[in-house]
Amino acid sequence: MRTAQNVIVENDDATAILLRRVPTRGEVMAEIVTQLATFRTDDRHVIRGETVIAKDLAIDSLAVMDMVMELEDRFDVSIPMNVVAEIQTVDELANTILKLAARR
């Protein structure tokens, strides 16, 4: 019986774990927080659901693009650019990924 749900796939960047099942909210949040951790403006600053990405973190437009694409790879989703432009907070980003992953 096949129990492993995570499949390791080689891509042209690195070894990425593509979640074949719909990820949990916790997994998505953990990944976003990891991605954003380097952009905190203060080490004591905790990244929360309500953190406004473009405002509360020291992240420029190139790094934002990079992060979104990294998340898209990780969770095998594609976030349309109009949807990206409407996202403000970490919560909204997580919800978008979860919604798209569920539709996959």
Add this chain to the structure above:
Amino acid sequence: MDPLPTRHSLALRRAAFGSVPEMLDYAAQGQTGVSFHSARGERLSALPWKEVRERAHVMARKLIGAGFARGDRLLITADTWPGFFDAFFGAQYAGLLPVPVSIPVGIGGKEAYLDQLRRQFAASGAVAAVGLDELAGFLAEAAEEFPALRLHGGMDVLESLPEKPVDLRPLGPADTCYIQFSSGSTRHPHGVQITQAALMANLEGITGPGGLDVVEGDRAASWLPLYHDMGLIGFLFSPLAAQLSIDYITPRDFARRPMQWLNLISKYRGTIAYSPSFGYDLAVRRGASQVPADLDLSSWRHAGIGGDMVRADVLDRFAATFEPRGFNRSAFIPSYGMAEVCLAITFSPGGTGVHTDTVDRTALAEQQRAVPAANPDDAHSARRFVVCGKVLPRHQLEVRDEQGHVLGDRAVGRIFVRGPSIMPGYFQEPEASREVLSPDGWLDTGDLGYLLNGEIVVTGRAKDLIIVNGRNVWPQDIEWAIEAQKVVKSGDSAAFSVDTGEGERVVVAVLARVSGDEAKTELARDVAGAVREAIAVDCDVVLVPPTMGLPHTSSGKLSRSRTKANYLAGHYAAKPAAA
């Protein structure tokens, strides 16, 4: 699906056309064309020039049939996708003027993008706006206040128009070609009026012996955005003007996987590709770990650099990284230009690589003279600049002092250019046009530099423009963003950039009308947050005591250059750690 060929059956004709439709008519008789590639290197679609032209004819009959008048403006979101080609060239054959505009940048960018669209609608007087399907909603929202916009949405709104049996009415040699937004602040955007004649003159320079000297067997590869002059003219019209094939990836895919740009060159044997310095830097920093075993860059004969200050250190690193993969450092072509001259003003001579001039920093700053440095290896006293080549044939370039006197070699002044590539002016902005264009046809580039044996060395900008990752950012926009968030009041902030050696870093000096360390830290954080939110740029904030004030010019205007000089001289306190 075979790749589109590099060679074709036509006689190579470098420019010498009267208009964009004439160029496409000729190239369409051959077998070359454009190919779109994905971030993973797969070819998504290919359009031979013949098909580009056929599709454009269909689109033109739809546009004319729908009642659009000659000279009407059609705004197009210029992502790198076939729809852009349909809309742009369709407009050319229908006598409409395309207005290519950018696509939104990143998270939380919606409001800033809508604001930009509204200003572009107003400045261009567009009667229709089309774009990627996913941007149809934004176009609709921005269009609400513009009743003159008869039609907007994804490409389907054009495709669903009936094709009527009408005569084409292609734009001709005496007409305008399109409107280029790339200069001026986002608050007051100026659209450069690109005429067919100026474009043809610039293409002749770019493809000819004073430029890239295009030959049979050349092939272009590009990631550059088509809403910038370097992407649109450099990597759509220039290859088209010489019947070349082009391989594209989108700017987004390049940012994520810069190695795909080099892969395109390697796989399809590209010979001409350009980037601002930051793209070469990205390819080294992000790409070095992903170099495929079979990468072969030996076909690349013109590796152009333009669009930002050309950085010798970055190019040295790029060459060192990719020489083992066949890259030839003599392929580098530093060049200089701007949208007001269509695209190009100077090119370094082909096949000679990067030449630098190392000058004394003190003489440069205090006497505006570029004196060869006594100790070129000492970065504190010496500054290395890249020599950017000679002005195109049929054009003139002068460096002048503040009184307008023409300067000789090694004297730093404002760069002025004249010739057939110069714009007639900003679209419907006579006043702004008069500020940069003299009655006898000289354009004030707003850049500073000096001449060296007939070649130009660009040292900086007379204007306060900031360039971050190839993107133009006006300091006024940064200051307005801070005021708009009510963080500080008008006149209490000054934005400028400092050269970090690796790129430009934005610094905002703010009058600190608060007391206590906590309040100051909070102020700095709010300023940085407001800038990030509105402009998507990360900045350093430096707090200036209100008693000291910000420097002003004799006419009472905020002096960003003196603010910067004070900052560099250490007159302001160090930036708070949390900023």
